[in-house]
Amino acid sequence: MSELYLQPNEDSLPMRQSQDYARDKLTILRGYVHRFVTSMRDKRWRALFFIDLMAGPGKNKFEPSGAVMLGSPLIALTAQYSFTHYRFVEIDPHYADALNKRVSASERRDAVKVIKGNCNEVVDKIVEEIRALDKPYIPDSWHCLSLAFLDPEGLELNWETVRNLGQMKRMDLIINFSTSGFTRNVEQLIEKETSTRIDSFFGTPEWKDVYRKVADKDGSHVRREMLDFYKKRLAALGYTIHPEERTFHNRNNTQIYTLIFASKHDLGNDFWSGAIQEVSQPKLL
Numbered sequence: 075m076s077e078l079y080l081q082p083n084e085d086s087l088p089m090r091q092s093q094d095y096a097r098d099k100l101t102i103l104r105g106y107v108h109r110f111v112t113s114m115r116d117k118r119w120r121a122l123f124f125i126d127l128m129a130g131p132g133k134n135k136f137e138p139s140g141a142v143m144l145g146s147p148l149i150a151l152t153a154q155y156s157f158t159h160y161r162f163v164e165i166d167p168h169y170a171d172a173l174n175k176r177v178s179a180s181e182r183r184d185a186v187k188v189i190k191g192n193c194n195e196v197v198d199k200i201v202e203e204i205r206a207l208d209k210p211y212i213p214d215s216w217h218c219l220s221l222a223f224l225d226p227e228g229l230e231l232n233w234e235t236v237r238n239l240g241q242m243k244r245m246d247l248i249i250n251f252s253t254s255g256f257t258r259n260v261e262q263l264i265e266k267e268t269s270t271r272i273d274s275f276f277g278t279p280e281w282k283d284v285y286r287k288v289a290d291k292d293g294s295h296v297r298r299e300m301l302d303f304y305k306k307r308l309a310a311l312g313y314t315i316h317p318e319e320r321t322f323h324n325r326n327n328t329q330i331y332t333l334i335f336a337s338k339h340d341l342g343n344d345f346w347s348g349a350i351q352e353v354s355q356p357k358l359l
């Protein structure tokens with residue numbers, strides 16, 4: 075079976091059951107990774123990191139078709155050209171074990187660490203590793219260049235985690251902003267006085283003021299405001315958020331999430347524009 079581990083086929087290991095709309099998300103990631111690593115591989119970066127904080131088991135099975143597609147960690151691992159370091163984090167032990175097995179079939183396995191745990195707790199270790207590599211002065215060698223893919227199902231990604239990554243000099247971020255995660259939880263949590271999951275997600279209780287101003291407006295308006303608030307927080311970390319984003323809907327045409335790209339330099343912008351042209355979902359209203 076191991077010869078199938080890196081192929082978009084059944085291989086008897088666990089897969090994530092995914093909805094069709096996740097295909098485009100993965101297509102965008104694949105397009106971005108391809109452009110990024112093809113263009114950056116021959117430069118003087120002392121390391122190229124691919125960081126996947128919510129990695130899943132490495133394969134997705136789509137409903138209702140049953141089609142199988144590689145998940146985000148294996149998309150990066152099987153790209154034509156290689157990153158020098160892959161750091162995959164997954165909280166579900168069965169998924170993490172399945173991912174580990176799949177990774178073991180890759181010639182690049184020595185460059186990979188699959189970390190079983192909560193990304194909000196282990197992100198420091200990854201950041202320290204990059205910092206240690208960046209520390210010594212090495213003539214003609216640039217600092218590490220990293221791409222982080224942050225793909226929660228809901229609000230599991232703490233702001234503090236994003237902020238930690240954002241302290242790195244060259245850390246591009248592709249973030250899945252779960253609008254459905256917010257709308258699912260907001261009514262229940264808005265009146266709570268103790269700190270809530272939404273506070274951790276935005277890194278501040280100020281989201282409540284933003285929300286209260288628009289709460290009586292239609293759903294798409296609320297989602298727009300909350301996403302813009304999140305983008306402002308990213309901008310305050312020094313990021314420029316690419317104006318083109320992609321919003322995904324389920325079969326009932328409900329907005330599920332929006333994929334955004336944040337970077338501190340121009341290099342990634344062309345890659346992102348190219349990658350999102352490959353899919354054609356409309357922008358969030």
Ligand SMILES: C[S@@+](CC[C@H](N)C(=O)[O-])C[C@H]1O[C@@H](n2cnc3c(N)ncnc32)[C@H](O)[C@@H]1O
Nearest residue numbers: 128129130145146164165166192193225226230
């Ligand atoms: C949307 S899925 C990711 C799918 C994957 N990126 C892909 O494209 O194939 C989110 C994953 O994050 C995992 N997860 C949820 N909370 C987490 C946390 N705090 N730390 C690490 N992984 C987490 C879930 O078990 C799930 O596998």
